[in-house]
Amino acid sequence: MKLEVNKDLCIGCGACCATAGEIFEFNDEGFAQVKVDVVPKEYEEDAIDAKEGCPTSAIEEKN
Numbered sequence: 270m271k272l273e274v275n276k277d278l279c280i281g282c283g284a285c286c287a288t289a290g291e292i293f294e295f296n297d298e299g300f301a302q303v304k305v306d307v308v309p310k311e312y313e314e315d316a317i318d319a320k321e322g323c324p325t326s327a328i329e330e331k332n
């Protein structure tokens with residue numbers, strides 16, 4: 270699974286970083302970004318929780 274944060278939608282609330290800190294981090298501009306190229310299997314559940322919990326649906330799956 271590959272994820273990306275849509276920068277036009279992210280409001281920098283930090284929920285994804287709190288839910289899946291192994292996958293998401295803040296960038297210098299205060300918005301979230303994905304730290305990994307491919308989400309490791311053991312973090313997929315957390316990553317999906319973060320994706321579903323994002324208040325602006327900014328986390329999108331990449332092909």
Ligand code: SF4
Nearest residue numbers: 279280282283285323
């Ligand atoms: S949960 Fe969504 S809006 Fe909040 S920081 Fe993460 S990507 Fe941005």
